[in-house]
């Protein structure tokens with residue numbers, strides 16, 4: 001099948017069908033909760049820089065998520081945080097059968113068959129150098145090989161039962177690599193491909209890197225994440241990913257990039273548009289509320305409504321549990 005023929009993966013589930021309705025007011029189905037899964041099955045570890053968030057072991061997922069599901073949680077995105085697994089140059093632990101993300105997919109599908117499960121796909125949590133792709137000796141990226149490796153990992157998550165794979169690595173060509181593999185392996189009509197298309201190099205990822213232990217051991221990510229002034233590049237990345245077969249495109253971070261969300265909603269007007277309210281934005285809103293600058297609930301509504309207004313209709317946000325209470 002041609003990549004351009006393949007639409008069904010983007011609306012296989014009731015939730016992904018609902019996302020096709022470009023909503024005008026906040027509702028619970030728009031909230032996707034990012035969760036950190038570590039390789040100690042009993043873990044429930046506080047993350048100091050990310051208020052109220054924890055790293056969870058697979059054996060603790062039921063107690064963590066059941067109350068949220070009863071309040072209307074409909075989707076999660078999983079991030080693997082291996083502490084005991086071996087890290088190497090190609091991120092072998094990313095698709096090891098015992099990797100926490102694959103274990104968590106199995107556990108969650110058994111416990112909560114209706115929960116929509118997206119998986120972040122990247123190598124930085126699994127490589128010894130902490131970069132998101134494969135590196136040459138001189139520290140530059142192997143672009144094509146990286147995209148192929150990301151494709152392998154995405155397929156492993158699809159095979160394990162993920163409803164959506166979401167590559168955050170920013171390697172050129174990864175969307176067509178993933179879509180091709182999904183189609184050729186029989187997942188094209190069942191698994192959504194959500195691209196972190198306009199992902200910027202920002203100072204707002206700090207708490208996440210602490211949470212996931214994924215800071216690069218040298219250098220930075222400026223050669224693959226977009227420069228903050230790169231509005232044109234963001235538009236090109238979105239257009240490219242749509243052409244390569246993405247079912248949904250994302251902007252990340254959100255608050256300083258409302259213009260990019262709006263551009264993306266125009267370019268992808270027939271697709272769901274997601275935005276990631278990243279760790280630093282969440283920590284910043286909490287810090288401001290704690291300092292008495294504003295009320296946490298009011299700032300959370302105001303900002304998420306601004307993302308909706310700009311054109312996003314899926315929010316990857318650590319505020320998800322709060323919104324399940326508030327809405």
Ligand SMILES: NCc1[nH]cc(CCC(=O)O)c1CC(=O)O
Pocket residue numbers: 120122123124132168169204205206207208209214221277278279280
């Ligand atoms: N693949 C890396 C990745 N996956 C999720 C986030 C950030 C999420 C957040 O800050 O909440 C990042 C950014 C990075 O470290 O460069």
Ligand SMILES: [Zn+2]
Pocket residue numbers: 122123124125131132168169
């Ligand atoms: Zn990464």
Ligand SMILES: [Zn+2]
Pocket residue numbers: 140223
């Ligand atoms: Zn470079």
